[in-house]
Amino acid sequence: MSVTVKTAQQIFDQVLNKEELFILDVRNKDDFKDWKIEGKQIDHFNIPYFELIDGVEEIMDKIPSDKEIIVVCAKEGSSKMVAEMLSEQGLTASYLKGGMKSWSEYLYKTEVYSDDKMKVYQFVRVGKGCLSYMIVSGEEALIVDPSRFTDIYKKAAKDEGVNITHIVDSHLHADHISGGRILAEETGANYYLMKSEGAIFDFKALENYNKIDFEHVSLEVIAVKTPGHTPGSVSFFVNEKVLFSGDTIFVSGLGRPDLGGKVREWAKDLYDTVYNKVSLITDDVIVLPAHYADFEEEVNVAGYIGEILGEIRKQNEMMSNQSESDFVEHVAQSASSETPPNFEEIIAINRGVEEAEEEKQQELEIGPNRCAVHHTN
Template sequence: MAMKAITSEELLEKVLNKEELFIFDVRNEKDFEDWKVEGSAIEYLNIPYFELIDGVGGIVDKVPADKEIIVVCAKEGSSKMVAEMLSEEGFDTSYLAGGMKSWSEQLYKTEVYHDDDMKVFQFIRAGKGCLSYMVVSGDEALIVDPARFVDEYRAAAEQDGVKITHIVDSHLHADHISGGRQLAEMTGANYYLMKSEGAIFDFKPLENYEKIEFENVTLEVIALKTPGHTPGSVSFFVNDKLLFSGDTIFVSGLGRPDLGGKVREWAKDLYDSIYNKVSQIADDVIVLPAHYADLEEEINKDGFIGEKLGDIRSKNEVMINQSENDFVEFVAQSASSETPPNFEEIIALNRGTEKATQERQQELEIGPNRCAVHHTS
């Protein structure tokens, strides 16, 4: 049988459709266990490439003859060679074009909301668990928490016939490199970030803005002190209908306030945010976070990741009727998971105190998202 390539976009579509897949991952065991293409309908086989250099004859009994086999490696080369060997043995075989590196960079655009005043699109980065957004109104667009793949947002704006005029980052991200600064330079858009995040380049400090308005959109800036990884963080309340919650509230729980080494102090700030600020927001407001933990668990029937605030509250007891002490203890215990890989260097890049080549940026982002860790209980 002829070997063929499958793109990350095609693979993501299969995952979202919950198609039965057989993925043969030829990376080493540690990398496979740490981070993989995830899906409830996926069957896995992990055998490192170096064990297959002399051929696949010894493992053909572990590979199904009646399914398409998708071979995966880090960058493509090894999976392509293994796929070729399997196809020569008569198996229906594909390899993931670009490997896990391309999987990490794949963005999936879906519509979240529309009315007479605005349209909102979500960009799902399945390989990292990161979410970004485009709000369109009239002839203008606002981008929320953009990834570094700035051409994706420019193409989306062009498709809608609008100009990107505003860009906001909810905080200084720790798990991925922001495209906010570069996108602003390319489009001439205003770029907003909290001054307390310590960025050294030119931007508009969110501390100076209670609202950002354009066309028929009013974006309220809700300052939420340190609910995520950084000294300053915000959420954005749009037209009293949508809450871009950054790393404060996830569909599955709350953000982790431990990366600064002040988990209990920052957990108290998170308590104040949840009980004294977010508590004032109505239950029917749709929460749109910056990250998610599990694509299949959290994507809703409308095809995007988000949920009404009231439903999140009802599933997350720590958001209601908790004393500050109990809340702090819960958050402190929940925040003990592994930190995002390379987060200090990524923060430095996002702050503007360091630079990195395109290749280095790809290397820094390889691996899973570890921001959305406070699952409901």
């Protein structure tokens, strides 16, 4: 039998369609435990590639003979060889093109919201749990929290017949490299970031803006300063319809304020955000976060990651009827010792303090995001 090559998009489509999959992951056990392709209909078997160098005979009783075996490794080479071994044993085998690196980098676009003033698109980075957005209005577009794959946003804008004129980052990202500065250079758009995040390149400081207007439309973007995840975290409240919450509020939890080593101090800021700022926003507003933890749990029936604020309030015990002291204590107890992989280097790159070639950026980003603290029932 011949071996089939599968792209990250093809595998994601199978996950999205809730197809039953069997994945043979030949990375080392720690990497597999830390981060893998996930889904309720996926069965995994993990064995390091070096244990299969002499053949796959010893694992034949551990893998099904009546379904396709999708072999996964870090970058493709090992999985291709194992898939060929399985094929020689008469099994239907395929491998993930580009390995988990390609899974980490795949994004797909879906429409979130549309009215007579704007359209909102969400870009889901399925292997990282990262979310970015494009707001289209008139002949212009604003990009929220762009990834480093800037061509995706430029193509989306071209498809809409609009120009990217504004780019905003809700905070200095710790788990992935922002495309904001590069995208601004490529498009001539204004790039906005909080000055308090410590970036050393040229940008427009969000501290100086209460709103960002699109030139020819009545589209208002209000930056609600919401420290919590990092000292310069913000959210963006658009047309009183959509709240881009950054890493402050997730569908399934709140942002983690412990990455700066000031968990109790920043937890108080997060409390102020939730109880004195977000509390003024109505229940019917759509919340669109910068990350998600579990795609199948958090994707809604419309096919995007997001939820109305009222529903998030119902599900999240920490967003109502909590004293500041109880809130801070709960968040402090939930603080994790696990940080996003390579987060200090990634933060340095996003500040402009360090530079990295594409291959280095790929290596730094591989792995899960760990930016949420879950407080849901």
